[in-house]
Amino acid sequence: MALLTIENLHKSFADQVVLDGIDLQVDEGEIVVVLGPSGSGKSTLLRCINFLEQPEQGQIRVASASVDAAVARNRDIQTLRRQTSFVFQNYALFKNKTALDNITEALTVVKGMSAKDAEEVGRKVLSSVGLADRADAWPSELSGGQQQRIGIGRAMALDAPLMLFDEPTSALDPEKVHEVLELMKVLARQKRTMIVVTHEIPFAREVADRIIFMDGGKVIEQGTPEEVLDNPQDERTRAFLRQVL
């Protein structure tokens, strides 16, 4: 059953077309990895799904929320956002909140949980990302890898139907990439529905149910990791893979 449906999505910056009519369906429990050269529109696609970027045209449905970009109202956008959680390339932890408060903030403010219940969830999430002992640390006191694990924890705690990952390891030191990818594999095993924009090909091969290759604002080809990585059909996919593999 489709959890996410995108129809004919268009987005431009000034006169540059970034998304040129994207259609996409993602099923519940499916893990989709989006690959493509920089500037192909993959991050923009992810940011349009929760309206961090406003698309000009297209229909987006996530679970029960549905937004038509051309007539999107703030209320609809907020409802849509609450069906998704987002992990940022630069972590984007709330700098004025401790690790624990980064996770509990939305639980109390957005979901209306009591402070006590939120703290319970927060501590559980902290220990599942392996940072139970850093609950009171400020983001500035954490390493990049730790910050990103908190960032993922913040997204996990929301328990939204769809998790979006925007190059979650691109800003990390090479030796920290591993700890974040391992955490994402745990989420994958829990059958959370995820869309991951990344350059980590081995990760894509291991966890993706489906790989989507984008270029020039279009989906060029898609399929299982074996199909796309081992037997790419389009010359652009082949050229990209030659460069990154």
Add this chain to the structure above:
Amino acid sequence: MMNSFDFDFAAGLLPQLISALPATLGMTALATLLALTLGMLLAVVQVTRIRGLNQLADIYISFFRGTPLLVQLFLLYYGLPQVFPELTTVTAFQAVILGLGLHFAAYMAEIIRAAIISVDRSQMEAALSVGMSYGTAMRRIVLPQASRIALPGLMNTFIDLLKSTSLAFTLGVAEVMSRAQQEAASSFNFLESYLVLALVYWALVVVMTWVQKLTEKRLGEAY
């Protein structure tokens, strides 16, 4: 011929000036409250570019920064009641609070606006991504971070505002400046009077600077 400094007079003047301090501090506190609230509103209007309001905020800031404070006070207290007779019931004390508040709101708006736009855009995006409305994100995430950046500038304006309450004496408010001026005029001890007055203002500003340091430390603990 040079007169010797009259220490007894100076020592006797100090308690008199201190007894006039409540008026000075009262005007400062209330005007600051007004300036901060209005400044914050103006800044948010400008950052969010609310159509219509944004242009009004521009004109407001331009006018109140572009004309002298004393002129604004005279306009408010002596000028406006000629057109709106009901304003004659406004006391000089109230007029000064209003005048200082309106004037310094323009400066505070600019400081707060600059602080808001200096907070990384990803902070707002992260707050929206977890489902907050724009207003909640502003209030819970962006403004607290902006306040730390704005503090030194706001403190400068606050100090300026405190000292500007001395202009209230031109409207006839009985505050420290007017008391010193009366004593100077009746005793001809101008040097003593104004020197003691200067020291009183200085002492207040020193205390405020000390409070600023403590606040900066507290707001900075996350960084």
